[in-house]
Amino acid sequence: MIEWNMVLAVIFVAAAVVGGAETVYQIYKLTVLDAAARGLEHPKLWGLLAANGNNSSGLLLYLIQRRNYPLKAVDDEQLQLMEKRKKSAGIGLAFMAVGAIGFVLCFGVLTT
Numbered sequence: 102m103i104e105w106n107m108v109l110a111v112i113f114v115a116a117a118v119v120g121g122a123e124t125v126y127q128i129y130k131l132t133v134l135d136a137a138a139r140g141l142e143h144p145k146l147w148g149l150l151a152a153n154g155n156n157s158s159g160l161l162l163y164l165i166q167r168r169n170y171p172l173k174a175v176d177d178e179q180l181q182l183m184e185k186r187k188k189s190a191g192i193g194l195a196f197m198a199v200g201a202i203g204f205v206l207c208f209g210v211l212t213t
Contacts, residue, residue: 106207107207109203110203110207110208110209112203112205113199113201113203113204114200114204115118115200116196116197116200116203117136117160117196117197117199117200117201117204118200119196119200120192120193120194120195120196120197120198120199120200121193121194121195121197122193123125123189123190123193123196124151124190124193124197125152125187126146127186127187127190127193128151128152128160128190129148129149129151129152130148131183131186131187131190132144132147132148132152132160132163132184133145133147134149134151134165134179134183134186135167135180135183136167137150137181138172138174138175139169139171139172139173140174141166141170141171141172144181147163147166150162150163151163154207164185175195186194
């Protein structure tokens with residue numbers, strides 16, 4: 102017989118993984134857009150550094166580096182795209198949080 106708590110736990114883990122992947126992707130794309138708008142060299146490299154999951158040191162490095170480069174070429178379309186990506190990253194964070202909380206609750210039920 103199928104253990105329904107186990108099935109729910111797998112679903113919550115999948116939601117957390119999808120949310121995490123979406124958040125990392127949106128951070129990468131936001132960083133690339135911002136770096137290109139500021140005129141930094143190698144915006145894709147900055148995006149990879151910022152999306153690195155190693156305690157967010159790459160994102161902090163990018164945020165410190167970008168202070169020296171004011172925004173140069175940003176139009177309304179790019180600003181709207183940035184806002185859309187910010188919202189998508191927030192939705193990814195919500196999926197991660199719900200998935201993690203759901204998994205913990207299911208795991209607590211499984212162990213009792």
